[in-house]
Amino acid sequence: MGNTAPAENGNNTMKKKSSGLFPVSPYMVIPSRVGGFALYLKQGEEFVLYAERGVLFTDEHRERLTKLDVKHVYIKAEDYAFYNTYLHDNLLELLDDEIIPVRERARAWNDATVSLAKDAFDxxxxxxxxxxxxxxxxxxxxxxxxxxxxxxxxxxxARFIADGSELYRHGIGVMVMTISVLSSYVKDDSDLMVAVGMGALLHDIGKLELPDHLFSRRGDSLSMDEQGLIRSHPALGVGVCSSLPLPQETLQCILFHHECNDGTGYPSGAQGDMLPSYVKVLSLCNEYDNLTRGLHGRKKLTPFEALTRIKNRRGCFDKEMLARLIAILSKAKLT
Structure with missing residues (x-):
C-alpha cells in the first residue's frame, strides 16, 4: 500500500466500474492485519485501487483515510468471502476498539453475525x-x-437488526435482547452467556423441518393438526443440533423457548421454578421480537405496544425479567 497515493498497476492506476464492488467502513482497516482482499477508493464515477490483496495495514493507512474523510472503501464482490473471514478473525479487536464509533462497530457485528446465521439457517x-x-x-x-x-x-x-422476517434475523434479534437482559444480572459466567446466546440464535432452527406456509399464517387460522406440527418445532430443533457437543443450557433454550411461567406453554407445560431463569429470559425476548418484527401474519408493533401486549398476558412471563427488559430498553432509548 503506497504512503501518499493509490497503488499502481503497471503504468496506470487501476480503475473499476461501480458494479461488483461493495462498500465497507474504513475503520475495518485494522492496523497490523493483512487483508486477503484488495481495497478501492471511489473517485468520481470510477474506483481506484488503493491496496493490493495481502498488504499489511498500518496506523498510517487508517489515519490517512480519516484525514481524507473517506466514508467508505470498496471491495470486489468476488472477494467477499475473504473479507468475511477477515471480519470474523478480527471481530473481538474491532468491538473493543474505542477509536471506532459505536455505530461502525455495530455494523461490523451485524455483518459478521448475519453471514453466520444465514448460513446456519440455509x-x-x-x-x-x-x-x-x-x-x-x-x-x-x-x-x-x-x-x-x-x-x-x-x-x-437496533438500527440493523429490527427488520426482516427471515428465521435467522429473528434469531439474531432474540439473541441480542437475551444477552442484554442476562448481562444485567449474570456476572463472570461467560460459559453460561455463550451457551444461552447460542440457544437464542438457534431457538427456531427446528422450523426448517416444517413447511414455510405454517408460519406465515395467524395461529387462529390453523387446524389442530397444523398447530401440532408447529408445536413440534422445539423438539425438531434439538434433533437438528443432535450431532453437536452443545451445552445443556443451549439445548434447554431450544427445547423450552415456548414455555410459560404459569405452565401454559409447550412442549412440556413446565412452570415457575421448573424453568431456569435464562429460559424465562429467552421466552420473553422471543415474544418481544415476534411482536416488534410483526411475525406470523401479525401487525408490527412498536416497543411500547409490544411491552403492553406482553404485560396483558399476566402470568406467562416472569415479572422480574420483564422489569429488566423494560429497564434495558429504556436505558438504550428504545421505548
Missing amino acids: KKLPATMDKRQFIRIRKLINSSLRFLAREDSLREL
Whole structure:
C-alpha cells in the first residue's frame, strides 16, 4: 500500500466500474492485519485501487483515510468471502476498539453475525448443523459479550437488526435482547452467556423441518393438526443440533423457548421454578421480537405496544425479567 497515493498497476492506476464492488467502513482497516482482499477508493464515477490483496495495514493507512474523510472503501464482490473471514478473525479487536464509533462497530457485528446465521439457517445445507458452523457461532458470541452488554451498543444495533422476517434475523434479534437482559444480572459466567446466546440464535432452527406456509399464517387460522406440527418445532430443533457437543443450557433454550411461567406453554407445560431463569429470559425476548418484527401474519408493533401486549398476558412471563427488559430498553432509548 503506497504512503501518499493509490497503488499502481503497471503504468496506470487501476480503475473499476461501480458494479461488483461493495462498500465497507474504513475503520475495518485494522492496523497490523493483512487483508486477503484488495481495497478501492471511489473517485468520481470510477474506483481506484488503493491496496493490493495481502498488504499489511498500518496506523498510517487508517489515519490517512480519516484525514481524507473517506466514508467508505470498496471491495470486489468476488472477494467477499475473504473479507468475511477477515471480519470474523478480527471481530473481538474491532468491538473493543474505542477509536471506532459505536455505530461502525455495530455494523461490523451485524455483518459478521448475519453471514453466520444465514448460513446456519440455509435449507439447502444438510439437515443437521456441522461442527464448523457450531465453532464459528460459539466464537462469535464469545467475542460479542462485552459489546452486547453496553447500552449504546444496543441502541446502535437496533438500527440493523429490527427488520426482516427471515428465521435467522429473528434469531439474531432474540439473541441480542437475551444477552442484554442476562448481562444485567449474570456476572463472570461467560460459559453460561455463550451457551444461552447460542440457544437464542438457534431457538427456531427446528422450523426448517416444517413447511414455510405454517408460519406465515395467524395461529387462529390453523387446524389442530397444523398447530401440532408447529408445536413440534422445539423438539425438531434439538434433533437438528443432535450431532453437536452443545451445552445443556443451549439445548434447554431450544427445547423450552415456548414455555410459560404459569405452565401454559409447550412442549412440556413446565412452570415457575421448573424453568431456569435464562429460559424465562429467552421466552420473553422471543415474544418481544415476534411482536416488534410483526411475525406470523401479525401487525408490527412498536416497543411500547409490544411491552403492553406482553404485560396483558399476566402470568406467562416472569415479572422480574420483564422489569429488566423494560429497564434495558429504556436505558438504550428504545421505548
